[in-house]
Amino acid sequence: xxxxxxxxxxxxxxxxxxxxxxxxxxxxxxxxxxxxxxxxxxxxxxxxxxxxxxxxxxxxxxxxxxxxxxxxxxxxxxxxxxxxxxxxxxxxxxxxxxxxxxxxxxxxxxxxxxxxxxxxxxxxxxxxxxxxxxxxxxxxxxxxxxxxxxxxxxxxxxxxxxxxxxxxxxxxxxxxxxxxxxxxxxxxxxxxxxxxxxxxxxxxxxxxxxxxxxxxxxxxxxxxxxxxxxxxxxxxxxxxxxxxxxxxxxxxxxxxxxxxxxxxxxxx
Amino acid sequence: xxxxxxxxxxxxxxxxxxxxxxxxxxxxxxxxxxxxxxxxxxxxxxxxxxxxxxxxxxxxxxxxxxxxxxxxxxxxxxxxxxxxxxxxxxxxxxxxxxxxxxxxxxxxxxxxxxxxxxxxxxxxxxxxxxxxxxxxxxxxxxxxxxxxxxxxxxxxxxxxxxxxxxxxxxxxxxxxxxxxxxxxxxxxxxxxxxxxxxxxxxxxxxxxxxxxxxxxxxxxxxxxxxxxxxxxxxxxxxxxxxxxxxxxxxxxxxxxxxxxxxxxxxxxxxxxxxxxxxxxxxxxxxxxxxxxxxxxxxxxxxxxxxxxxxxxxxxxxxxxxxxxxxxxxxxxxxxxxxxxxxxxxxxxxxxxxxxxxxxxxxxxxxxxxxxxxxxxxx
Numbered sequence: 238x239x240x241x242x243x244x245x246x247x248x249x250x251x252x253x254x255x256x257x258x259x260x261x262x263x264x265x266x267x268x269x270x271x272x273x274x275x276x277x278x279x280x281x282x283x284x285x286x287x288x289x290x291x292x293x294x295x296x297x298x299x300x301x302x303x304x305x306x307x308x309x310x311x312x313x314x315x316x317x318x319x320x321x322x323x324x325x326x327x328x329x330x331x332x333x334x335x336x337x338x339x340x341x342x343x344x345x346x347x348x349x350x351x352x353x354x355x356x357x358x359x360x361x362x363x364x365x366x367x368x369x370x371x372x373x374x375x376x377x378x379x380x381x382x383x384x385x386x387x388x389x390x391x392x393x394x395x396x397x398x399x400x401x402x403x404x405x406x407x408x409x410x411x412x413x414x415x416x417x418x419x420x421x422x423x424x425x426x427x428x429x430x431x432x433x434x435x436x437x438x439x440x441x442x443x444x445x446x447x448x449x450x451x452x453x454x455x456x457x458x459x460x461x462x463x464x465x466x467x468x469x470x471x472x473x474x475x476x477x478x479x480x481x482x483x484x485x486x487x488x489x490x491x492x493x494x495x496x497x498x499x500x501x502x503x504x505x
Numbered sequence: 506x507x508x509x510x511x512x513x514x515x516x517x518x519x520x521x522x523x524x525x526x527x528x529x530x531x532x533x534x535x536x537x538x539x540x541x542x543x544x545x546x547x548x549x550x551x552x553x554x555x556x557x558x559x560x561x562x563x564x565x566x567x568x569x570x571x572x573x574x575x576x577x578x579x580x581x582x583x584x585x586x587x588x589x590x591x592x593x594x595x596x597x598x599x600x601x602x603x604x605x606x607x608x609x610x611x612x613x614x615x616x617x618x619x620x621x622x623x624x625x626x627x628x629x630x631x632x633x634x635x636x637x638x639x640x641x642x643x644x645x646x647x648x649x650x651x652x653x654x655x656x657x658x659x660x661x662x663x664x665x666x667x668x669x670x671x672x673x674x675x676x677x678x679x680x681x682x683x684x685x686x687x688x689x690x691x692x693x694x695x696x697x698x699x700x701x702x703x704x705x706x707x708x709x710x711x712x713x714x715x716x717x718x719x720x721x722x723x724x725x726x727x728x729x730x731x732x733x734x735x736x737x738x739x740x741x742x743x744x745x746x747x748x749x750x751x752x753x754x755x756x757x758x759x760x761x762x763x764x765x766x767x768x769x770x771x772x773x774x775x776x777x778x779x780x781x782x783x784x785x786x787x788x789x790x791x792x793x794x795x796x797x798x799x800x801x802x803x804x805x806x807x808x809x810x811x812x813x814x815x816x817x818x819x820x821x822x823x824x825x826x827x828x829x830x831x832x833x834x835x836x837x838x839x840x841x842x843x844x845x846x847x848x849x850x851x852x853x854x855x856x857x858x859x860x861x862x863x864x865x866x867x868x869x870x871x872x873x874x875x876x877x878x879x880x881x882x883x
Contacts, residue, residue, distance in 0.1 A: 403762035476666030483664035
């Protein structure tokens with residue numbers, strides 16, 4: 238028997254069941270976060286014909302979380318340090334490139350995106366930071382909100398992106414802000430720097446799309462180089478488990494609206 | 506915080522549960538037509554393994570094949586890890602390849618019809634793996650590559666999901682050929698039920714990208730009663746044809762995967778044994794009057810091969826390497842992507858013989874090699 242679980246339903250259920258518990262968090266000093274207004278886009282996952290996937294407005298960090306920022310989090314949260322974290326929350330690659338529990342070290346420039354981070358740790362940081370991980374829908378919607386002047390330009394961008402997916406050297410990620418790639422709202426480095434965790438990285442689609450030879454073909458309803466590049470991201474995310482860590486896998490934080498009463502649309 | 510952590514744990518276990526439920530319950534082992542089917546469920550796990558990436562005494566570097574020196578059947582316990590290596594595929598052309606065992610194509614495994622193989626693979630795309638340390642051990646392949654690192658392989662890191670699909674195995678792909686993430690390992694059994702020369706490759710999407718990036722190799726399953734010509738064969742080699750789709754990257758001197766070229770089947774290089782000139786730089790060697798056997802596999806990923814040896818006629822061709830698929834007196838063997846043949850020919854005279862894909866556009870992209878024949882030995 239196959240059991241399908243909708244992660245959002247599970248989340249809603251747990252949220253209701255545990256709703257009586259108020260979680261108090263101190264919101265930390267915030268880096269720039271940017272509002273992504275509601276809209277819709279075409280995912281490579283099965284969708285109702287003619288109906289793009291809708292996304293509500295949300296905020297997302299302008300940059301991925303850096304080694305320095307993650308070190309700050311660890312100072313206040315000893316349980317998530319490399320020496321303390323239980324193996325169920327991260328595999329043995331967790332922060333393995335750092336010099337010690339709290340010090341990224343000489344070989345890890347502070348302004349580089351933090352990688353070797355599990356989904357659990359990314360979640361914990363996001364909550365500490367007053368937010369949460371973006372959903373796959375939110376992440377893809379934000380990342381794809383780019384202004385291309387022509388189909389040819391879009392194709393060239395996707396072509397280069399596929400080249401990046403197949404040639405990136407994860408030994409030394411570039412610094413945040415170095416890619417020169419940003420979406421039309423000013424969110425930077427969603428492409429060309431690292432891969433990023435999403436809250437529901439493993440979509441509950443059962444065997445409709447398993448990871449096999451035909452998967453990309455079944456994701457190509459739009460049959461474009463753009464959706465091919467998109468498919469590679471979906472496939473890579475689907476292969477992870479929540480304790481996975483790699484040298485290319487980091488995250489950025491998303492936030493529900495409203496973040497505070499002082500917010501206007503646009504960046505903080 | 507604690508509550509959230511509990512929720513996270515619950516969610517994770519639900520996720521894992523949801524996924525594991527998709528794998529069908531395995532049937533138990535059974536026999537049909539003298540063959541064995543119904544392997545136990547594959548195991549996916551985390552291991553602290555940093556030893557040799559290729560383990561098994563019947564794993565060799567192309568173009569060699571380890572002779573089977575045992576009677577009856579054998580249970581092979583082998584390892585072939587997935588990892589990234591920066592390699593040379595032609596003079597001045599280097600790229601970060603996705604590999605099995607560190608070279609493209611990966612090492613050749615030799616087994617016998619009826620053998621059981623317990624296979625382990627760790628996805629080490631997230632770590633630097635040095636394949637050329639002398640004395641690394643584990644397999645003849647490791648010693649050979651330390652001695653003759655013709656691709657000048659250097660470790661790289663590019664964490665990607667990978668999987669292993671052995672065409673020589675008959676199993677449920679959604680179990681055994683499962684994709685594993687960087688840092689994970691998989692272990693499963695298969696039985697070499699049918700003799701033949703079979704490709705193995707990564708089956709993770711995009712399968713075109715994964716195979717074009719270098720994740721393929723060959724398993725030779727020798728027939729349990731041998732080929733009718735076994736006694737006459739003097740030299741035995743393995744030659745693999747495959748394509749690369751590379752163009753110069755903008756960031757550094759390395760080449761990288763060219764999506765457009767791969768989609769439109771316009772390879773930048775078509776090679777024998779993964780390197781444009783290796784079979785000229787290091788020719789196959791035989792003598793006049795000898796009978797040479799070549800296990801030839803067209804690993805693709807996308808083109809056909811019209812394999813011919815200039816100056817020779819294939820005395821025997823065993824299509825796909827099965828002794829019953831016997832043909833005689835062939836000039837050229839046409840092989841689709843993932844087809845293979847065992848070809849045998851008599852080396853007529855001292856001199857040079859050119860192995861070639863007679864589709865000349867491919868030959869001029871590199872699909873040629875040399876067999877150098879010495880004088881006839883009395």
